[in-house]
Amino acid sequence: MKQQNFNRKAQRALRHKRTTNYLKANSNKKPRLVVTKTNTNIIAQIIDDQTGKTLFSSSISQLKLKGCNIKNATLVGEDIAKKAVANNTTIVVFDRGGNKYHGKVKAVAEAARANGLKF
Numbered sequence: 001m002k003q004q005n006f007n008r009k010a011q012r013a014l015r016h017k018r019t020t021n022y023l024k025a026n027s028n029k030k031p032r033l034v035v036t037k038t039n040t041n042i043i044a045q046i047i048d049d050q051t052g053k054t055l056f057s058s059s060i061s062q063l064k065l066k067g068c069n070i071k072n073a074t075l076v077g078e079d080i081a082k083k084a085v086a087n088n089t090t091i092v093v094f095d096r097g098g099n100k101y102h103g104k105v106k107a108v109a110e111a112a113r114a115n116g117l118k119f
Contacts, residue, residue, distance in 0.1 A: 011098075014098070016098030019095065020097065029050060031093070032046070033094050033109075034046075035096055035097065036097060037097075041060050041068060042104055043060075044057065044079075056080060058076050060076060069104075070107045073108050073111075074110075076111075077107060078114075080108075081113075081114075081117045084116075084117060090116060091118050092119050094119040
């Protein structure tokens with residue numbers, strides 16, 4: 001529910017908390033594929049909530065790419081999927097945080113699906 005006195009950043013933080021808590025409770029011990037989007041970077045991490053550790057990660061800065069666009073987001077999705085599949089992690093839960101499933105977040109998800117991750 002939208003609250004009148006909250007700004008956009010606070011509303012996104014509420015959405016992020018709500019979706020992440022739901023996924024942690026209902027993931028059936030599967031790792032989470034978390035996508036974080038900033039103005040200059042896209043970061044994808046596969047996190048094991050039982051141990052609280054990051055298993056694999058990929059980002060535009062790790063791949064040494066220029067610009068935060070959909071093409072580079074697709075490359076991040078491909079890279080994270082290849083790392084996970086190489087280590088026998090194929091089933092994950094997708095955590096988009098407080099972001100809409102649109103644009104760069106969608107590009108990461110579709111590229112990860114195309115390269116062997118299932119969610």
